[in-house]
Amino acid sequence: MSAIPGPPLWLLLELTYRCPLHCVFCYNPTDFARTRQELETDDWLRVLREARALGAVQLGLSGGEPLARDDLEIIVAEGHRLGFYVNLITSGVGLSETRIAALKAAGLDHIQLSFQDSSRQMNDFLSSTRTFDLKSKVAALIKKYDYPMVLNVVLHRLNIDHVEEILNMADKLGAEYVELANTQYYGWAFQNRAQLMPSRAQVERAEAVTNRFRERGGRPMKIYFVVPDYFERRPKPCMNGLGSVFLTVTPDGTALPCHAARMLPGFEFPTVREKSVGQIWLESDAFTHWRGDAWMKEPCRSCPEKARDFGGCRCQAYLLTGDAANADPVCDLSPHHHLVTEAVALADGPDVSSVEKPLVFRSQANSEALFP
């Protein structure tokens, strides 16, 4: 568009798709097994320098499991040297005391640790691993190394009734922040949507429990309850509009305007192997296309709320309606809103337990089976 865009304030590097966990709600693409070679260390360091020069300041290191890269400490150190606030988003698997000490020395600012549930059985079932005890030990290490601890728990039908136990666990572990992130239905989560979608009553109960916990007094612990957007009537202002503040780079170097955007058809997503971050942010169609509102269709284009929610999520619009320029069907002004209410109605229905489809765990084998 005409105006010069602001900087990509948030840079998310998905360093690898390798992951010891197999979570059923993972947002990674279901075809991740097709991913070619991961970027080399020097490529990541160049991406950091170029993005920082543009004004990027929050750095997320994620995956997959970023600890699967043995150059993580080098990447953290360069991010820190450049002035990024460096966030590690991890399952905790692989975070030994040796590595956390090295990451601290390298200048890592913060660790977000995921739990799948408050109970060993459910945590281990949902991630298809035995990791609960290990995660508890990692939480203690995070405290020992004086990090602010953010616990992230993805909520869905199978664990949302445990919110009180989850909050008690977080409190006991000494978390400063807890993100109760209701599942967003992309990637593996979309694949498993029918089994993961909670009922409306479950969501309301979980929110009430969370509010009661917030009022309990005691040790300060900030709780974010991310409402599942399928239950809303207006869409989330996804990424503050694509190409506005967020840039992610996937393990093979593809630059995307959001985690899930690779699914959007009609774009040749640029790669940092061939273009600088500046060229990608300022010139590539995958980013410039979504700035402003020229891409919008009705009812968004003439909607007085378009500057607030930017028409919602492009990936959700594409996944559910087949056209990324449509209004996010979460919006009740969308002619496709019934696609969302039908999915919720299914979860509210009496016969949801008769959904016989098995959960599909995120794994190399399942990815290859889905995309032979």
Place this chain on the structure above:
Amino acid sequence: MSSTPICDASRPAMDRRFRLQWEAAQNAHVLLYPEGMVKLNSSAGEILKRCDGQATIADITADLEQAFATTGLSKDVIAFIAMAVDKHWVTVQS
């Protein structure tokens, strides 16, 4: 939120959970914290960068009044620090 009274003798310091930083690209000081950022206006930035745990609010006020050739900032500085304590950006010691 905070029960610590804030007065001229208080010594504010940045809370360890927040990092204050000048960002040329935004032409502003920002506060960085886990997965988030607050862009500060210029007076907030000027006050916070003086919160080193050594200087008292009286020292900070005098320094600001000198730097910006003005007087009578004391009430504003105290009100801002009280707000910053509420938000856990800074802690104070008397």
